[in-house]
Structures are given as C-alpha cells and as structure tokens.
Amino acid sequence: MARKLKLALIGLGRRGRGSHLPVYAKLKDVFDFVAVCDKDEAALQEVAKEHGVNTYSRVQDMVKHEDLDVVDVVVPGDAHHPICCYLADAGINMMVETPIAPTRPMADLMIEAAARNNVKLEVAENYHRTAMARFQAKVIESGVIGEVGRIYRIFYEGGYHGMSMLRLLAGSPPKSILGITQVTPVVPIIDRMKRRHTEERWVNSYLEFENGVAATMMYSNVIHARSLGRKATGISQIDGTKGAIVDNTVYYTSPADYENGAQATAYEPQLSFIEVNGSQVLDRISLELPEQTITWQNPYAALGVGENNGRGIDMADQLMSIANAVLNNTEPTYGAQAGRLDEEMSLAASESALMNKQSLSFPLNSPSKTEEQMHARFKENYGHVYTDIEPLLDVFYPRQ
Ligand SMILES: NC(=O)c1ccc[n+]([C@@H]2O[C@H](COP(=O)([O-])OP(=O)(O)OC[C@H]3O[C@@H](n4cnc5c(N)ncnc54)[C@H](O)[C@@H]3O)[C@@H](O)[C@H]2O)c1
Known part of the structure; x- marks a missing residue:
C-alpha cells in the first residue's frame, strides 16, 4: 500500500470547513490529516477538538513544526500567492482554491516557486x-x-x-x-x-x-x-x-x-x-x-x-489529483496553467470592456490594465506590494 500523505488545511472559513474538511475522512487511507492554520482562534479550537489536529495561527510556525506532504490552501484569493510561494520554498506540495490568484503575475510567482522547488501545485477548480x-x-x-x-x-x-x-x-x-x-x-x-x-x-x-x-x-x-x-x-x-x-x-x-x-x-x-x-x-x-x-x-x-x-465528488477528485501527482511524480489532472488560463479569460472580459469593447486575442498583454489596477489596489489594501512575500504571510485577509 502507498504511504499516507501528511495533510494540513490553511483557512477554516466557509469553504475550508464546509466543503474541504468533510471529505478528508472519506480519503483517510490516502491522507493523514494532521494540522490546521488560521487567524481565527475560535475556529482553530473547534476543529482541533473535533479532529484531534495541531493548530497554528502562523503559516511559518506550522511549516517549522510539522513534516507535511500536502497543504490544502483555502484562504481568500489575495492570500494565495504569498502562502503558496512560502510553502513551495519549504518543499511542500499544494492544492490551492480558486482563483489560482487574482492576477497572472501573482499566479506566475506561484508557478515559478513550485517549479523551482520541484513540488506539485493543483488548483481546486471544481465545476x-x-x-x-x-x-x-x-x-x-x-x-x-x-x-x-x-x-x-x-x-x-x-x-x-x-x-x-x-x-x-x-x-x-x-x-x-x-x-x-x-x-x-x-x-x-x-x-x-x-x-x-x-x-x-x-x-x-x-x-x-x-x-x-x-x-x-x-x-x-x-x-x-x-x-x-x-x-x-x-x-x-x-x-x-x-x-x-x-x-x-x-x-x-x-x-x-x-x-x-x-x-x-x-x-x-x-x-x-x-x-x-x-x-x-x-x-x-x-x-x-x-x-x-x-x-x-x-x-x-x-x-x-x-x-x-x-x-463531494468534485472535492474528492481534486484531492486525489494532488495525491496521485505527489505519490507517482506525475502532473495534477487540472494544473496551475489551466487555472491561470481561467483567470486570464475572466480578466480578459473586464479588459475588453475597459478598452472600449475591443475584441481581444489570447494571450492578453501582460500585465493588462485590469491587472495593474488590481496590483495598485492590493498595495493600498495590505500595505505591501504583491511581490513582498514574507510580510504578506502575517496579514489577515478578509472574505472577498
Ligand atoms: N470553488 C468554489 O466553488 C469556491 C467557493 C467558495 C470559495 N472559494 C474559494 O475558497 C477560498 C476561501 O474562501 P471562503 O469563502 O472560505 O473565505 P472565508 O473568508 O470564509 O475563509 C477564509 C479563512 O482564511 C483565514 N485567513 C485569512 N488570512 C489568513 C492568513 N494570513 N493565514 C491563515 N488564515 C487566514 C480567515 O480567518 C478565514 O477563516 C477563496 O479562495 C475562495 O475564492 C471557492
């Protein structure tokens, strides 16, 4: 039998607790669910009581104290790239919720970090x-x-x-x-x-x-x-x-x-x-x-x-995708490039409207006007440019 993968969940919000966590028990032969991380202390305590897992309020502390194979990243979209880049640099495989990131330059930081560290990155695109x-x-x-x-x-x-x-x-x-x-x-x-x-x-x-x-x-x-x-x-x-x-x-x-x-x-x-x-x-x-x-x-x-x-079929399928990719050293079935393209297509609709209803061809110019506006708003909201990974780990990201 294949070894069990040590799994942690970051983000105990609506999606993490409501849709991801309930499926872990059904895949207990594949994953050993060991830890959770969130800024919400009450949510951490409730999940620890229910599942007997270790709790952390900082991603850095969880990475330091746990020996993890896969992290399920279910925090708001603006937090995806800082957390995933940090996990990749620590040699940990990831599944990240949708959208992969709000802009393509942010997604590219994640994709490059995963490639540089030879870890797998799957996107939880479930539809x-x-x-x-x-x-x-x-x-x-x-x-x-x-x-x-x-x-x-x-x-x-x-x-x-x-x-x-x-x-x-x-x-x-x-x-x-x-x-x-x-x-x-x-x-x-x-x-x-x-x-x-x-x-x-x-x-x-x-x-x-x-x-x-x-x-x-x-x-x-x-x-x-x-x-x-x-x-x-x-x-x-x-x-x-x-x-x-x-x-x-x-x-x-x-x-x-x-x-x-x-x-x-x-x-x-x-x-x-x-x-x-x-x-x-x-x-x-x-x-x-x-x-x-x-x-x-x-x-x-x-x-x-x-x-x-x-x-839960969609959730089990994406968790099995990252598990198989890690265990067999293959590519996840959806993958980061597909998640990036979904976001590019979505941004392109706004970009076309912004350019006076011009029809645009793929790939879009990078960064697009829409992405530049989003990067400026990101700095305004969180006090750091989006490339400033370490300080962005300690920011609280509100529901978007
Ligand atoms: N695929 C789908 O159908 C679907 C549906 C809903 C949400 N989502 C995605 O799931 C993700 C989470 O959405 P949600 O609705 O659960 O959000 P949410 O706000 O309910 O939960 C996010 C959790 O992240 C925690 N958090 C914030 N900053 C943090 C940090 N720096 N470190 C650790 N934890 C932190 C919050 O305390 C919160 O518990 C988003 O990416 C969203 O787009 C996908």
Whole structure:
C-alpha cells in the first residue's frame, strides 16, 4: 500500500470547513490529516477538538513544526500567492482554491516557486469535476449531438469557473473575447455567503475558441449570490451539428427524421444510487438512447462520496489529483496553467470592456490594465506590494 500523505488545511472559513474538511475522512487511507492554520482562534479550537489536529495561527510556525506532504490552501484569493510561494520554498506540495490568484503575475510567482522547488501545485477548480459536468463531457465525447458549435451559459456561472466550463464544453483553447460590463447600484445587502454588495457588476462575454466554437456567458455578483430575486432561472444550451443539450436534457434527432422536420426527442439522464454506511450515494448517471447507452460511473462511490445527488465528488477528485501527482511524480489532472488560463479569460472580459469593447486575442498583454489596477489596489489594501512575500504571510485577509 502507498504511504499516507501528511495533510494540513490553511483557512477554516466557509469553504475550508464546509466543503474541504468533510471529505478528508472519506480519503483517510490516502491522507493523514494532521494540522490546521488560521487567524481565527475560535475556529482553530473547534476543529482541533473535533479532529484531534495541531493548530497554528502562523503559516511559518506550522511549516517549522510539522513534516507535511500536502497543504490544502483555502484562504481568500489575495492570500494565495504569498502562502503558496512560502510553502513551495519549504518543499511542500499544494492544492490551492480558486482563483489560482487574482492576477497572472501573482499566479506566475506561484508557478515559478513550485517549479523551482520541484513540488506539485493543483488548483481546486471544481465545476468541471461535478458528476453532471463529467457526464455531459461524456455525452459530447460520444458524438450524439455531433460537433459542438455554440454554447450559451446565461445566469449559470461566471468568472474563472464559467471560463473553465466553457473550455471543457468547447473542447478547445480560447482564441478571442469581447466583454461588455455594466455596474449598477443595489441597496446594501449581505448575501447567503456573508459577502457584502452595494453594486451589481454585470459581465457579458462573447468568446471564440480555436476550433471555431462560439460561446456567450452572462453573469453578475448578485446573480451568483442569488440575492434580490436574481437567478430565478438560467439557460445552459450546447448546440451541436446533430442535437443539443439543454440544461441536463439531451435532445437527439433520429437520422430518419433529418429531412422531415428534424424534430428532436428529449432524453433525461437517470441517476442510480447505492447504499454505503447507511447513506444513499450516487453510483452512476446513464442516458439510454435508441442505439446506445452512455454511462458515467462515480469513481468514489465505494468510499461513500456522492451523497445528495453527488456532493463531494468534485472535492474528492481534486484531492486525489494532488495525491496521485505527489505519490507517482506525475502532473495534477487540472494544473496551475489551466487555472491561470481561467483567470486570464475572466480578466480578459473586464479588459475588453475597459478598452472600449475591443475584441481581444489570447494571450492578453501582460500585465493588462485590469491587472495593474488590481496590483495598485492590493498595495493600498495590505500595505505591501504583491511581490513582498514574507510580510504578506502575517496579514489577515478578509472574505472577498
Ligand atoms: N470553488 C468554489 O466553488 C469556491 C467557493 C467558495 C470559495 N472559494 C474559494 O475558497 C477560498 C476561501 O474562501 P471562503 O469563502 O472560505 O473565505 P472565508 O473568508 O470564509 O475563509 C477564509 C479563512 O482564511 C483565514 N485567513 C485569512 N488570512 C489568513 C492568513 N494570513 N493565514 C491563515 N488564515 C487566514 C480567515 O480567518 C478565514 O477563516 C477563496 O479562495 C475562495 O475564492 C471557492
């Protein structure tokens, strides 16, 4: 049996405690969860009591006293690059939450530090790892809707997550982008994720991919928050040469009907469950078509990952990605460059809007105007330039 990897978690906030930590127990044969680090003393004590792990309020102290293989970095985005650069220089492998970093120069510091120290860096980009996203990728791969031509994601997801999904569904790197943005005031609100909003930042992106696929995506921070009645509904439609996927429904047209109205029949994916330790866990998603059945199998079902229609499958998959990369000295399945490209595409929408709605080609000039503004804001907020790694470790980063 492979050796167990000593794992620590930095960041006991909403995401770290709510989504990452619960999956560690399911992967107890792979990881030995030994330590946590946060600036919030009450959270440290609660997690220590529950999991019997060592606690630290400074990353430097944790690195000094623990012999760690992997650190799961779940602090706000502005803290990703100082913490990851420090961990890499200490020879520790990392999985970092999304976005990899707010700007490409910040991400590059992390990527260079990982390469220089020969450690692995995975990005916890989870949207494409969910059961339904994996299943849809299989449906597209099977060819039942033909070659993908257009993708509409309206009020589904935005930013780097949205860009990651568009690349998955398009099956190609991006070629160019046109971004249109608008900012309107909203009454001051605190959303269900405890984020404060006083304005709605609406982003409308039109993208072309190298393989000719076109995509349109529309989103805002208030839609993401589901506040003020936003996202009552959304549209995900993938149009192919032979059919379409609308939300989760696959539309298939029999070749016999191509010249006779070409009406499609709707096929719904079927979810099957197995019982593991008294819980119903998603085992597979299948689609029965006239000539074939397409099935996606949950690789983590036997471990009890996938309750409530698939919860935790994305998390287990990304933790296994960093574990396998470390144990077998291979590359993580998503990787830092893909995370950087997602952020570049997301920044490009704002950059295009800032440049009077010019269509921009990839790669973007570096640093872009948007990134320069973000670097200036970073210095204003934290009192240090973003390259000043050591003092940035002791800053408290508020929720963004
Ligand atoms: N993939 C997703 O769907 C998804 C969803 C939500 C959040 N996220 C990402 O997860 C990360 C965390 O977000 P969150 O909502 O949990 O934030 P949060 O503010 O709830 O939690 C962050 C934690 O980091 C701690 N912290 C701040 N500065 C620190 C420092 N210098 N050293 C150690 N700990 C420090 C805070 O005390 C807090 O407990 C962010 O990168 C965010 O973008 C991803």
